[in-house]
Amino acid sequence: MNDMRLTERAVDATDVKISARKVQVYYGDNHAIKDVDVDIPDRMVTAFIGPSGCGKSTFLRSLNRMNDTIPICRVEGKITLDGEDIYDRRVDPVQLRAKVGMVFQKPNPFPKSIYDNVAYGPRIHGLTRNKAELDEVVEQSLRRAALWNEVKDRLHAPGTGLSGGQQQRLCIARAVATSPEVLLMDEPCSALDPIATAQVEELIDELRANFSVVIVTHSMQQAARVSQKTAFFHLGNLVEYGETGQIFTKPQDPRTESYISGRIG
Amino acid sequence: MTDAVAHPTPHSGSLLRQDERTRRRNNAERRFRLYGQVAIGIAIMALVILLTSVLGNGLSAFRQTFISMPVTLDAAVLDKKGNRDPADLKKVTTIGYSKLLVNSLTQVIEEEGIVVEGLASSDIKDMISDEAAAQVRDRVLGNPDLIGQTVDLKVLANGRIDGYLKGRVSMESAERDSNVSVNQLRLTESLVERGIIGKSFNWGFLTAADASELRPEAAGLGVAILGSAYMMIVVLVLSLPIGVAASIYLEEFAPKNRWTDLIEVNISNLAAVPSIVFGILGLAIFINFAGLPQSAPIVGGLVLTLMTLPTIIITTRAAIKAVPPSIRDAALGIGASKMQTVFHHVLPLAMPGILTGAIIGLAQALGETAPLLLIGMVAFVRDFPAAPPEGLFDPAAALPVQVYNWTQRADPAFVERASGAIIVLLVFLLVMNTAAILLRRRFERRW
DSSP: OOGGGGGGOOOOOOOEEEEEEEEEEEETTEEEEEEEEEEEETTSEEEEEOSTTSSHHHHHHHHTTGGGGSTTEEEEEEEEETTEETTSTTOOHHHHHHHEEEEOSSOOOOSSBHHHHHHHHHHHHTOOSSHHHHHHHHHHHHHHTTOHHHHTTOTTSBGGGSOHHHHHHHHHHHHHHTOOSEEEEESTTTTSOHHHHHHHHHHHHHHTTTSEEEEEOSOHHHHHHHOSEEEEEETTEEEEEEEHHHHHHSOSSHHHHHHHTTSOO | OOOOSOOOOTTOSOTTSOOHHHHHHHHHHHHHHHHHHHHHHHHHHHHHHHHHHHHHHHGGGGEEEEEEEEEEOOHHHHOTTSSOOHHHHHHSOHHHHHHHHHHHHHHHHHHHTOOOTTOOHHHHHHHBOHHHHHHHHHHHHHOGGGTTOEEEEEEEBOHHHHHHHTTSSOHHHHHTOTTOOHHHHHHHHHHHHTTSEEEEEOHHHHHSOOOOTTOGGGOOSHHHHHHHHHHHHHHHHHHHHHHHHHHHIIIIISOOSHHHHHHHHHHHHHHTSOHHHHHHHHIIIIIIITOOOTTOHHHHHHHHHHHHHHHHHHHHHHHHHTSOHHHHHHHHHTTOOHHHIIIIIIHHHHHHHHHHHHHHHHHHHHTOOHHHHHTTTTSOOOSOOOSTTGGGGSOOOOHHHHHHHHHTOSSTHHHHHHHHHHHHHHHHHHHHHHHHHHHHHHHHHTO
């Protein structure tokens, strides 16, 4: 996509889906995320960019409490989803993760059939009443992930037998199948070749119609291509957050500018 | 560059000639490979020697010498009152039956016209195993209709006669042996020629109970096999669920703190505790404190469970640890609970490893002897334990203890039987390992 068009991209003023205030994340003594304030809008793609180790993945993982699985990790501050504090005592992380799905850096399909991979979420959450409905959900999710045409004849073949790009799209289909409200993607294209990356990016753009998508990426081009909002992280701080076009063309902070122009990172 | 006189770089020579360094490196590698081959050679040699020795000594135990002859079950001897009353029939002891067998054999010898000088009737009696009369008696008591008939029977020959046919006893050794005479051996030769004495497959070795020191020919592994099987059932039923549950908890749920570290270290230590210590523990707790019966498979099974648990826990934890964390993330990421993650994804993937661990543990338990000695399973048990679950509380023997028992006995006939029992034990282990491999294949193919 031509960078010049970035500024023309329409950004509608929409509702805030996830809001973070004064978020601190610690790994043991290591203060990984410092004072991050961010408002993630609904039905848009928000990209987190920044150099390696800047904490963007860590922050992403705290949005659906995946950091809970790391014993030494501690999150402070307030993160709300639709106005509800997700770190409230009463919140069950399992319920939260059904609403806030996640796609990981490395494609990680279950060693099961393609069908079972996609059907797993709806099954455990009891989203369908019978086999026909489940079939419907599986087909729809695979179509959304632009995978249906490639796998419709071998739904019962193992998901691990697909190519890397197909596996990643399968993982996206799996995440979509539970009909989450937010989809978190942690460098979803870093293990893919350019063609598969293009497919996944196209997919992300389509997903924005139904979900709020947050994507962590190393590639500034990718952020520029797919996102409406971009947040630049550096050394655990949120340096700059704004509309993608603005971040890439008129960055306010000198650090952002150095990173975008390739001087740091 | 001004420095025209170049220093010889390490790689300046021809590629077609190995330099000193490469040669030394290659030699080192070749030497190392040789060490490995020697090590494997030694291991294979040890295995071959073990197997030849065990098979060479033990295979003969599966064939036993029998005397085939028609025996008249004389009603005048077995049922004097003629009313076939079981109570009266039981009054006839094995001595009565023994006489019948001796008479039959004497008759056969006369009919065949075999003459051995200086042969006494006691010599003929001693050629038949003492166990034979008891076996015939049991058969008659079980089926009183046989009384009065003449039946073709295959009765056990005495252990020394069996030894003569197997080459353990010779004419020279018989001269020095009070249990067998040269005359008996001559008679045996004649009977073998006529096909009356001969070897055939020894089912009794696998099904019969142990026999006394004086009747090696009748000693079998039946009770020991049953006892070992019962213990394995107890071990499997207890150690697999407990071990797997403990490992899952420790690996997936338990907080990582000083307490779990302590538990972890102690489980590893437990795996290294000498087995005899578990025997003492079992004696103190299960028998003296809990009041469970001695020599019972339930106690043996409990003790072996304690021994097997660390093995199962360690291997299961390793198998769970080997499941890639990305699978856990994937499941958690779509909102599976911790338990769903473990049971739907982690456990199935860890299954092959868990099964291998369980079977290795069981195999170890099957061959364990020392703790069983302490809880009384070394006892001489003639009665078969009942069917489980009651049978778990009946006295029984165990295969490895039976081996130990037989090697203690004076009669050389027990050497072959001990080796035979080892063969049976090895076959069981082989079957278990094969089962482990097959199960693993099956579970792995599903993914």
